[in-house]
Amino acid sequence: xxxxxxxxxMWGWPIVLGVLTTFGLISALFxxxxxxxxxxxxxxxxxxxxxxxxxxxxxx
Amino acid sequence: xxxxKIKTWAWVHKxxxxxxxxxxxxxxxxxxxxxxxxxxxxxxxxxxxxxxxxANTPRVSMDRVLETARAKxxxxxxQFVSQPEDDDGLWFVTLTPTPAPTDxxxxxxxxxxxxxxxxxxxxxxxxxxxxxxxxxxxxAGLAGKLFLGFMGLLLxxxxxxxxxxxxxxxxxxxxxxxxxxxxxxxxxxxxxxLLGIVTLVWLFxxxxxxxxxxxxxxxxxxxxxxxxxxxxxxxxxxxxxxVAQRASVQRSMEVAxxxxxxxxxxxIAFPGTAFSSPHHTTFFMRGNEPxxxxxxxxxxxxxxxxxxxxxxxxxxxxxxLLVSQPLHFGDYAGMPxxxxxxLLDIATIIVLGSGLYLWLKRGNTVPAPAAPVPxxxxxxxxxxxxxxxxxPAMKVQA
Numbered sequence: 287x288x289x290x291x292x293x294x295x296m297w298g299w300p301i302v303l304g305v306l307t308t309f310g311l312i313s314a315l316f317x318x319x320x321x322x323x324x325x326x327x328x329x330x331x332x333x334x335x336x337x338x339x340x341x342x343x344x345x346x
Numbered sequence: 347x348x349x350x351k352i353k354t355w356a357w358v359h360k361x362x363x364x365x366x367x368x369x370x371x372x373x374x375x376x377x378x379x380x381x382x383x384x385x386x387x388x389x390x391x392x393x394x395x396x397x398x399x400x401a402n403t404p405r406v407s408m409d410r411v412l413e414t415a416r417a418k419x420x421x422x423x424x425q426f427v428s429q430p431e432d433d434d435g436l437w438f439v440t441l442t443p444t445p446a447p448t449d450x451x452x453x454x455x456x457x458x459x460x461x462x463x464x465x466x467x468x469x470x471x472x473x474x475x476x477x478x479x480x481x482x483x484x485x486a487g488l489a490g491k492l493f494l495g496f497m498g499l500l501l502x503x504x505x506x507x508x509x510x511x512x513x514x515x516x517x518x519x520x521x522x523x524x525x526x527x528x529x530x531x532x533x534x535x536x537x538x539x540l541l542g543i544v545t546l547v548w549l550f551x552x553x554x555x556x557x558x559x560x561x562x563x564x565x566x567x568x569x570x571x572x573x574x575x576x577x578x579x580x581x582x583x584x585x586x587x588x589v590a591q592r593a594s595v596q597r598s599m600e601v602a603x604x605x606x607x608x609x610x611x612x613x614i615a616f617p618g619t620a621f622s623s624p625h626h627t628t629f630f631m632r633g634n635e636p637x638x639x640x641x642x643x644x645x646x647x648x649x650x651x652x653x654x655x656x657x658x659x660x661x662x663x664x665x666x667l668l669v670s671q672p673l674h675f676g677d678y679a680g681m682p683x684x685x686x687x688x689l690l691d692i693a694t695i696i697v698l699g700s701g702l703y704l705w706l707k708r709g710n711t712v713p714a715p716a717a718p719v720p721x722x723x724x725x726x727x728x729x730x731x732x733x734x735x736x737x738p739a740m741k742v743q744a
Binding site: 296298300303308315316317318326327330331334337339341343 | 520639
Protein backbone atom coordinates (compact mmCIF):
# COMPACT_ATOMS: atom_id res chain seq x y z
CA UNK A 287 0.00 0.00 0.00
CA UNK A 288 2.79 2.34 0.91
CA UNK A 289 4.60 1.55 -2.37
CA UNK A 290 1.52 2.49 -4.30
CA UNK A 291 1.19 5.70 -2.41
CA UNK A 292 4.76 6.74 -3.08
CA UNK A 293 4.45 5.90 -6.77
CA UNK A 294 1.56 8.30 -7.14
CA UNK A 295 3.28 10.81 -4.92
CA MET A 296 6.21 10.96 -7.29
CA TRP A 297 4.57 10.31 -10.66
CA GLY A 298 1.03 11.61 -10.18
CA TRP A 299 1.59 15.13 -11.45
CA PRO A 300 4.03 14.17 -14.21
CA ILE A 301 1.47 11.67 -15.52
CA VAL A 302 -1.41 14.14 -15.33
CA LEU A 303 0.65 16.76 -17.17
CA GLY A 304 1.82 14.23 -19.75
CA VAL A 305 -1.73 13.10 -20.45
CA LEU A 306 -2.92 16.71 -20.73
CA THR A 307 -0.10 17.52 -23.16
CA THR A 308 -0.87 14.47 -25.29
CA PHE A 309 -4.55 15.34 -25.31
CA GLY A 310 -3.86 18.95 -26.29
CA LEU A 311 -1.49 18.05 -29.09
CA ILE A 312 -4.00 15.63 -30.60
CA SER A 313 -7.24 17.54 -30.09
CA ALA A 314 -6.01 20.51 -32.14
CA LEU A 315 -5.16 18.19 -35.03
CA PHE A 316 -8.85 17.43 -35.45
CA UNK A 317 -10.09 20.96 -35.18
CA UNK A 318 -9.86 24.06 -37.29
CA UNK A 319 -10.47 27.08 -35.13
CA UNK A 320 -13.09 25.24 -33.11
CA UNK A 321 -13.52 23.63 -29.74
CA UNK A 322 -10.55 21.31 -30.24
CA UNK A 323 -8.23 24.29 -30.54
CA UNK A 324 -9.52 25.80 -27.33
CA UNK A 325 -9.18 22.49 -25.51
CA UNK A 326 -5.61 22.35 -26.78
CA UNK A 327 -4.83 25.84 -25.49
CA UNK A 328 -6.08 24.82 -22.09
CA UNK A 329 -4.45 21.38 -22.05
CA UNK A 330 -1.08 22.73 -23.17
CA UNK A 331 -1.42 25.88 -21.12
CA UNK A 332 -1.51 23.91 -17.86
CA UNK A 333 2.09 22.59 -18.15
CA UNK A 334 3.25 26.09 -19.09
CA UNK A 335 1.49 27.49 -16.03
CA UNK A 336 3.03 24.79 -13.83
CA UNK A 337 6.51 25.72 -15.13
CA UNK A 338 5.85 29.35 -14.32
CA UNK A 339 4.25 28.70 -10.94
CA UNK A 340 6.96 26.47 -9.49
CA UNK A 341 9.82 27.93 -11.46
CA UNK A 342 9.24 31.55 -10.53
CA UNK A 343 7.71 31.23 -7.11
CA UNK A 344 9.79 32.74 -4.33
CA UNK A 345 9.31 31.35 -0.88
CA UNK A 346 8.68 34.09 1.65
CA UNK B 347 16.54 0.76 -8.68
CA UNK B 348 19.99 -0.05 -7.36
CA UNK B 349 22.87 2.38 -7.52
CA UNK B 350 24.58 0.42 -10.30
CA LYS B 351 21.59 0.89 -12.57
CA ILE B 352 21.36 4.52 -11.60
CA LYS B 353 25.01 4.97 -12.51
CA THR B 354 24.43 3.44 -15.92
CA TRP B 355 21.43 5.65 -16.63
CA ALA B 356 23.30 8.69 -15.37
CA TRP B 357 26.12 7.87 -17.77
CA VAL B 358 23.64 7.56 -20.64
CA HIS B 359 21.97 10.82 -19.65
CA LYS B 360 25.25 12.66 -19.33
CA UNK B 361 26.72 11.65 -22.66
CA UNK B 362 23.59 11.73 -24.77
CA UNK B 363 22.86 15.25 -23.53
CA UNK B 364 26.41 16.54 -23.65
CA UNK B 365 26.80 15.61 -27.29
CA UNK B 366 23.53 17.15 -28.43
CA UNK B 367 23.10 20.10 -26.05
CA UNK B 368 24.89 22.74 -28.11
CA UNK B 369 22.93 21.76 -31.22
CA UNK B 370 19.68 21.58 -29.29
CA UNK B 371 20.29 25.07 -27.93
CA UNK B 372 20.86 26.22 -31.48
CA UNK B 373 17.64 24.52 -32.62
CA UNK B 374 15.63 26.01 -29.76
CA UNK B 375 16.96 29.52 -30.37
CA UNK B 376 16.55 29.45 -34.15
CA UNK B 377 13.19 27.73 -33.78
CA UNK B 378 11.81 30.54 -31.64
CA UNK B 379 11.46 33.10 -34.48
CA UNK B 380 10.41 30.32 -36.88
CA UNK B 381 7.30 29.66 -34.76
CA UNK B 382 6.17 33.15 -35.78
CA UNK B 383 7.52 33.21 -39.33
CA UNK B 384 4.17 34.23 -40.82
CA UNK B 385 3.71 37.08 -38.40
CA UNK B 386 7.31 38.22 -38.82
CA UNK B 387 6.86 38.04 -42.58
CA UNK B 388 3.84 40.34 -42.28
CA UNK B 389 5.78 42.79 -40.15
CA UNK B 390 8.71 42.81 -42.53
CA UNK B 391 6.36 43.10 -45.49
CA UNK B 392 7.79 39.98 -47.11
CA UNK B 393 4.52 38.06 -46.93
CA UNK B 394 2.67 38.23 -50.24
CA UNK B 395 -1.10 38.58 -50.18
CA UNK B 396 -3.48 38.66 -53.11
CA UNK B 397 -5.50 41.84 -53.66
CA UNK B 398 -9.11 41.50 -52.49
CA UNK B 399 -11.53 40.51 -55.23
CA UNK B 400 -14.96 38.85 -55.17
CA ALA B 401 -14.66 35.13 -54.49
CA ASN B 402 -16.23 34.22 -57.84
CA THR B 403 -13.79 36.27 -59.94
CA PRO B 404 -12.78 34.05 -62.87
CA ARG B 405 -9.32 32.56 -62.77
CA VAL B 406 -6.72 32.66 -65.49
CA SER B 407 -5.51 29.43 -66.99
CA MET B 408 -2.64 27.67 -65.22
CA ASP B 409 -0.83 27.58 -68.55
CA ARG B 410 -0.81 31.37 -68.60
CA VAL B 411 0.43 31.48 -65.01
CA LEU B 412 3.33 29.22 -66.00
CA GLU B 413 4.07 31.27 -69.10
CA THR B 414 4.22 34.45 -67.04
CA ALA B 415 6.57 32.87 -64.52
CA ARG B 416 8.82 31.33 -67.19
CA ALA B 417 9.06 34.69 -68.96
CA LYS B 418 10.66 36.08 -65.79
CA UNK B 419 13.28 33.32 -65.79
CA UNK B 420 13.59 31.94 -69.33
CA UNK B 421 16.70 29.90 -68.42
CA UNK B 422 14.91 27.96 -65.68
CA UNK B 423 12.34 25.19 -65.34
CA UNK B 424 9.24 25.14 -63.19
CA GLN B 425 9.55 22.63 -60.35
CA PHE B 426 6.49 23.38 -58.29
CA VAL B 427 3.39 25.50 -58.23
CA SER B 428 1.61 25.87 -54.94
CA GLN B 429 -1.19 27.77 -53.35
CA PRO B 430 -1.20 28.91 -49.73
CA GLU B 431 -3.88 27.26 -47.63
CA ASP B 432 -5.38 30.60 -46.64
CA ASP B 433 -5.20 32.47 -49.95
CA ASP B 434 -6.49 30.97 -53.19
CA GLY B 435 -5.98 34.24 -55.04
CA LEU B 436 -2.35 33.55 -55.87
CA TRP B 437 0.04 30.95 -57.16
CA PHE B 438 3.62 30.48 -56.02
CA VAL B 439 5.75 29.30 -58.93
CA THR B 440 9.16 27.87 -58.04
CA LEU B 441 11.80 27.87 -60.77
CA THR B 442 15.18 26.15 -60.68
CA PRO B 443 17.99 25.49 -63.16
CA THR B 444 17.02 21.79 -63.51
CA PRO B 445 14.26 19.58 -62.08
CA ALA B 446 16.75 18.20 -59.51
CA PRO B 447 16.44 19.26 -55.86
CA THR B 448 18.47 22.39 -55.20
CA ASP B 449 18.74 25.43 -52.94
CA UNK B 450 19.02 27.66 -55.99
CA UNK B 451 15.42 28.57 -56.61
CA UNK B 452 13.51 31.66 -57.72
CA UNK B 453 9.92 32.34 -56.79
CA UNK B 454 7.36 34.19 -58.82
CA UNK B 455 3.99 34.97 -57.25
CA UNK B 456 1.24 35.26 -59.84
CA UNK B 457 -2.26 36.58 -59.22
CA UNK B 458 -4.65 33.68 -59.90
CA UNK B 459 -7.35 36.06 -61.24
CA UNK B 460 -5.41 38.54 -63.34
CA UNK B 461 -2.29 36.57 -64.20
CA UNK B 462 -0.19 39.54 -63.13
CA UNK B 463 3.10 39.06 -61.29
CA UNK B 464 2.48 40.15 -57.70
CA UNK B 465 5.96 39.66 -56.31
CA UNK B 466 9.24 37.85 -56.73
CA UNK B 467 10.06 37.16 -53.12
CA UNK B 468 13.59 36.16 -52.25
CA UNK B 469 13.47 33.27 -49.83
CA UNK B 470 17.22 32.82 -49.82
CA UNK B 471 18.36 35.83 -47.86
CA UNK B 472 17.68 37.76 -44.70
CA UNK B 473 17.38 36.97 -41.03
CA UNK B 474 14.60 34.41 -41.30
CA UNK B 475 16.43 32.53 -44.03
CA UNK B 476 19.52 32.23 -41.83
CA UNK B 477 17.38 31.04 -38.91
CA UNK B 478 15.64 28.56 -41.18
CA UNK B 479 18.82 27.11 -42.64
CA UNK B 480 20.53 26.85 -39.27
CA UNK B 481 17.45 25.11 -37.95
CA UNK B 482 16.96 22.71 -40.83
CA UNK B 483 20.37 21.71 -42.16
CA UNK B 484 23.16 23.99 -40.85
CA UNK B 485 23.71 25.10 -44.47
CA ALA B 486 24.96 21.58 -45.20
CA GLY B 487 22.13 20.05 -47.22
CA LEU B 488 21.05 16.48 -46.65
CA ALA B 489 24.13 15.70 -44.56
CA GLY B 490 23.27 18.58 -42.25
CA LYS B 491 19.68 17.41 -41.95
CA LEU B 492 20.66 13.85 -41.10
CA PHE B 493 23.23 15.10 -38.62
CA LEU B 494 20.60 17.19 -36.84
CA GLY B 495 18.28 14.19 -36.98
CA PHE B 496 20.89 12.15 -35.17
CA MET B 497 21.23 14.90 -32.58
CA GLY B 498 17.46 14.68 -32.22
CA LEU B 499 17.78 10.97 -31.56
CA LEU B 500 20.32 11.69 -28.83
CA LEU B 501 17.85 14.19 -27.37
CA UNK B 502 15.22 11.45 -27.18
CA UNK B 503 17.74 9.19 -25.41
CA UNK B 504 18.52 12.04 -23.02
CA UNK B 505 14.82 12.55 -22.34
CA UNK B 506 14.17 8.88 -21.60
CA UNK B 507 17.22 8.55 -19.36
CA UNK B 508 16.28 11.83 -17.69
CA UNK B 509 12.86 10.45 -16.82
CA UNK B 510 14.45 7.32 -15.36
CA UNK B 511 16.72 9.51 -13.22
CA UNK B 512 13.84 11.68 -12.09
CA UNK B 513 12.83 9.00 -9.60
CA UNK B 514 16.03 8.76 -7.53
CA UNK B 515 16.33 12.54 -7.47
CA UNK B 516 12.77 13.21 -6.44
CA UNK B 517 12.30 10.33 -4.03
CA UNK B 518 12.30 12.58 -1.03
CA UNK B 519 10.97 15.73 -2.57
CA UNK B 520 7.48 16.92 -3.31
CA UNK B 521 6.57 17.67 -6.90
CA UNK B 522 7.70 21.15 -7.86
CA UNK B 523 10.19 21.58 -5.04
CA UNK B 524 12.89 24.11 -5.91
CA UNK B 525 15.47 24.48 -3.15
CA UNK B 526 16.40 28.09 -3.63
CA UNK B 527 17.90 28.76 -0.22
CA UNK B 528 20.78 26.36 -0.69
CA UNK B 529 23.63 26.34 -3.17
CA UNK B 530 22.83 27.61 -6.65
CA UNK B 531 23.64 24.18 -8.03
CA UNK B 532 20.83 22.65 -6.00
CA UNK B 533 18.41 25.26 -7.25
CA UNK B 534 19.35 24.64 -10.87
CA UNK B 535 19.19 20.89 -10.36
CA UNK B 536 15.64 21.22 -9.07
CA UNK B 537 14.67 23.57 -11.90
CA UNK B 538 16.21 21.17 -14.41
CA UNK B 539 14.16 18.32 -12.99
CA LEU B 540 10.97 20.35 -12.70
CA LEU B 541 10.99 21.92 -16.16
CA GLY B 542 12.28 18.70 -17.68
CA ILE B 543 9.49 16.53 -16.31
CA VAL B 544 6.76 19.10 -17.03
CA THR B 545 7.77 19.67 -20.66
CA LEU B 546 8.59 15.97 -21.13
CA VAL B 547 5.82 14.93 -23.49
CA TRP B 548 5.90 18.13 -25.51
CA LEU B 549 9.66 17.99 -25.98
CA PHE B 550 9.53 14.30 -26.84
CA UNK B 551 6.89 14.97 -29.49
CA UNK B 552 8.65 18.03 -30.93
CA UNK B 553 12.01 16.24 -30.83
CA UNK B 554 10.79 13.07 -32.49
CA UNK B 555 8.72 14.86 -35.15
CA UNK B 556 11.72 17.07 -35.87
CA UNK B 557 13.84 13.99 -36.29
CA UNK B 558 11.24 12.47 -38.62
CA UNK B 559 11.26 15.67 -40.67
CA UNK B 560 14.99 15.34 -41.24
CA UNK B 561 14.26 12.13 -43.09
CA UNK B 562 11.75 13.77 -45.44
CA UNK B 563 14.04 13.74 -48.49
CA UNK B 564 14.85 10.08 -48.00
CA UNK B 565 11.25 9.12 -47.31
CA UNK B 566 10.13 10.78 -50.54
CA UNK B 567 12.88 9.02 -52.47
CA UNK B 568 11.75 5.74 -50.97
CA UNK B 569 8.14 6.53 -51.90
CA UNK B 570 9.17 7.01 -55.52
CA UNK B 571 10.95 3.70 -55.48
CA UNK B 572 8.32 1.87 -53.45
CA UNK B 573 5.10 3.17 -55.01
CA UNK B 574 5.93 4.76 -58.32
CA UNK B 575 8.30 2.27 -59.92
CA UNK B 576 5.48 -0.14 -60.77
CA UNK B 577 3.38 2.67 -62.25
CA UNK B 578 6.32 3.84 -64.32
CA UNK B 579 7.18 0.52 -65.90
CA UNK B 580 5.39 1.38 -69.17
CA UNK B 581 7.52 4.53 -69.51
CA UNK B 582 10.80 2.69 -69.22
CA UNK B 583 13.73 4.31 -71.05
CA UNK B 584 11.75 7.41 -71.95
CA UNK B 585 13.43 10.70 -71.03
CA UNK B 586 11.81 13.40 -68.91
CA UNK B 587 8.98 14.85 -70.96
CA UNK B 588 10.25 18.12 -72.53
CA VAL B 589 8.15 21.22 -71.92
CA ALA B 590 7.25 21.48 -75.62
CA GLN B 591 5.63 18.02 -75.58
CA ARG B 592 3.57 18.58 -72.46
CA ALA B 593 -0.20 18.78 -72.53
CA SER B 594 -2.00 21.76 -71.08
CA VAL B 595 -1.38 21.93 -67.34
CA GLN B 596 -4.76 23.62 -66.89
CA ARG B 597 -6.46 20.62 -68.49
CA SER B 598 -4.35 18.23 -66.41
CA MET B 599 -5.36 20.13 -63.28
CA GLU B 600 -9.05 19.90 -64.15
CA VAL B 601 -8.70 16.17 -64.72
CA ALA B 602 -6.93 15.78 -61.38
CA UNK B 603 -9.61 17.80 -59.57
CA UNK B 604 -12.33 15.64 -61.12
CA UNK B 605 -10.49 12.58 -59.87
CA UNK B 606 -10.60 13.86 -56.30
CA UNK B 607 -13.90 15.61 -55.66
CA UNK B 608 -14.10 17.39 -52.28
CA UNK B 609 -10.37 17.96 -52.23
CA UNK B 610 -8.35 21.09 -52.77
CA UNK B 611 -5.11 21.51 -54.63
CA UNK B 612 -2.08 21.89 -52.42
CA UNK B 613 0.73 21.89 -54.95
CA ILE B 614 1.77 20.69 -58.39
CA ALA B 615 5.05 18.87 -58.95
CA PHE B 616 6.34 18.98 -62.51
CA PRO B 617 7.95 16.11 -64.46
CA GLY B 618 11.36 15.01 -63.25
CA THR B 619 11.13 16.67 -59.83
CA ALA B 620 11.51 14.88 -56.51
CA PHE B 621 7.75 14.76 -55.93
CA SER B 622 6.79 13.50 -59.35
CA SER B 623 8.03 11.12 -62.02
CA PRO B 624 9.84 12.04 -65.24
CA HIS B 625 6.61 11.41 -67.15
CA HIS B 626 3.95 12.93 -64.93
CA THR B 627 2.69 16.17 -63.63
CA THR B 628 1.65 15.23 -60.10
CA PHE B 629 -1.13 17.10 -58.34
CA PHE B 630 -1.10 16.88 -54.56
CA MET B 631 -4.58 17.34 -53.16
CA ARG B 632 -5.51 17.88 -49.56
CA GLY B 633 -8.75 17.06 -47.78
CA ASN B 634 -11.21 19.67 -46.64
CA GLU B 635 -11.58 18.57 -43.03
CA PRO B 636 -9.29 19.73 -40.22
CA UNK B 637 -7.38 16.47 -40.06
CA UNK B 638 -7.49 15.41 -43.71
CA UNK B 639 -6.37 18.88 -44.78
CA UNK B 640 -2.99 17.94 -43.32
CA UNK B 641 -2.77 14.83 -45.51
CA UNK B 642 -2.09 14.72 -49.22
CA UNK B 643 -3.48 12.63 -52.05
CA UNK B 644 -1.23 12.54 -55.11
CA UNK B 645 -2.80 12.32 -58.55
CA UNK B 646 -0.35 11.41 -61.30
CA UNK B 647 -1.38 12.85 -64.63
CA UNK B 648 0.51 11.82 -67.75
CA UNK B 649 2.41 14.92 -68.80
CA UNK B 650 1.91 14.27 -72.54
CA UNK B 651 -1.69 13.11 -72.68
CA UNK B 652 -3.27 14.80 -69.61
CA UNK B 653 -4.80 11.45 -68.65
CA UNK B 654 -4.82 10.29 -65.04
CA UNK B 655 -2.36 7.41 -64.64
CA UNK B 656 -3.05 6.77 -60.97
CA UNK B 657 -4.03 8.25 -57.64
CA UNK B 658 -2.08 6.00 -55.29
CA UNK B 659 -3.00 6.01 -51.64
CA UNK B 660 -0.46 7.65 -49.38
CA UNK B 661 1.59 4.98 -47.66
CA UNK B 662 1.78 5.08 -43.87
CA UNK B 663 5.27 6.55 -43.82
CA UNK B 664 4.28 9.60 -45.82
CA UNK B 665 1.18 10.04 -43.67
CA UNK B 666 3.43 9.90 -40.62
CA LEU B 667 5.72 12.49 -42.17
CA LEU B 668 2.83 14.82 -42.96
CA VAL B 669 1.24 14.50 -39.53
CA SER B 670 4.59 15.05 -37.87
CA GLN B 671 4.92 18.47 -39.48
CA PRO B 672 2.20 20.40 -37.63
CA LEU B 673 3.21 18.61 -34.42
CA HIS B 674 6.70 19.99 -34.88
CA PHE B 675 5.75 23.49 -36.07
CA GLY B 676 2.92 24.16 -33.60
CA ASP B 677 1.12 26.05 -36.35
CA TYR B 678 -2.19 24.23 -36.23
CA ALA B 679 -4.22 26.00 -33.57
CA GLY B 680 -3.73 29.70 -33.97
CA MET B 681 -1.76 32.29 -32.07
CA PRO B 682 -2.37 30.95 -28.51
CA UNK B 683 -0.80 27.65 -29.59
CA UNK B 684 2.18 29.50 -31.10
CA UNK B 685 2.69 31.39 -27.84
CA UNK B 686 2.49 28.14 -25.86
CA UNK B 687 5.04 26.65 -28.28
CA UNK B 688 7.37 29.60 -27.69
CA LEU B 689 7.03 29.36 -23.90
CA LEU B 690 7.71 25.62 -23.91
CA ASP B 691 10.65 26.29 -26.20
CA ILE B 692 12.02 28.77 -23.66
CA ALA B 693 11.47 26.23 -20.86
CA THR B 694 13.48 23.76 -22.96
CA ILE B 695 16.29 26.29 -23.32
CA ILE B 696 16.37 26.54 -19.52
CA VAL B 697 16.44 22.75 -19.19
CA LEU B 698 19.34 22.53 -21.66
CA GLY B 699 21.19 25.45 -20.13
CA SER B 700 20.78 24.20 -16.57
CA GLY B 701 21.87 20.74 -17.64
CA LEU B 702 25.03 22.22 -19.09
CA TYR B 703 25.56 24.30 -15.95
CA LEU B 704 25.15 21.24 -13.72
CA TRP B 705 27.80 19.45 -15.73
CA LEU B 706 30.20 22.40 -15.71
CA LYS B 707 29.78 22.76 -11.95
CA ARG B 708 30.15 19.05 -11.38
CA GLY B 709 33.17 19.49 -9.10
CA ASN B 710 30.97 21.41 -6.74
CA THR B 711 28.59 18.59 -5.92
CA VAL B 712 26.80 17.97 -2.71
CA PRO B 713 29.13 16.02 -0.43
CA ALA B 714 28.43 12.35 -0.34
CA PRO B 715 26.90 10.99 2.84
CA ALA B 716 29.01 8.63 4.89
CA ALA B 717 26.96 5.63 3.89
CA PRO B 718 24.88 6.22 0.78
CA VAL B 719 21.78 4.12 1.21
CA PRO B 720 19.83 3.32 -1.92
CA UNK B 721 16.62 3.84 -0.05
CA UNK B 722 13.64 1.65 -0.71
CA UNK B 723 10.76 3.27 -2.57
CA UNK B 724 8.61 5.23 -0.21
CA UNK B 725 11.49 5.98 2.09
CA UNK B 726 10.91 9.30 3.77
CA UNK B 727 13.54 11.52 5.36
CA UNK B 728 14.08 10.45 8.94
CA UNK B 729 15.72 13.61 10.14
CA UNK B 730 13.00 16.19 10.30
CA UNK B 731 13.74 19.56 8.80
CA UNK B 732 17.07 18.56 7.29
CA UNK B 733 17.77 18.46 3.62
CA UNK B 734 17.35 14.98 2.24
CA UNK B 735 20.44 13.07 1.28
CA UNK B 736 21.51 13.55 -2.27
CA UNK B 737 20.42 10.75 -4.47
CA PRO B 738 23.22 8.47 -5.70
CA ALA B 739 22.75 9.74 -9.23
CA MET B 740 23.69 13.23 -8.17
CA LYS B 741 27.20 12.03 -7.51
CA VAL B 742 27.70 9.74 -10.43
CA GLN B 743 26.34 12.38 -12.76
CA ALA B 744 29.37 14.44 -11.94
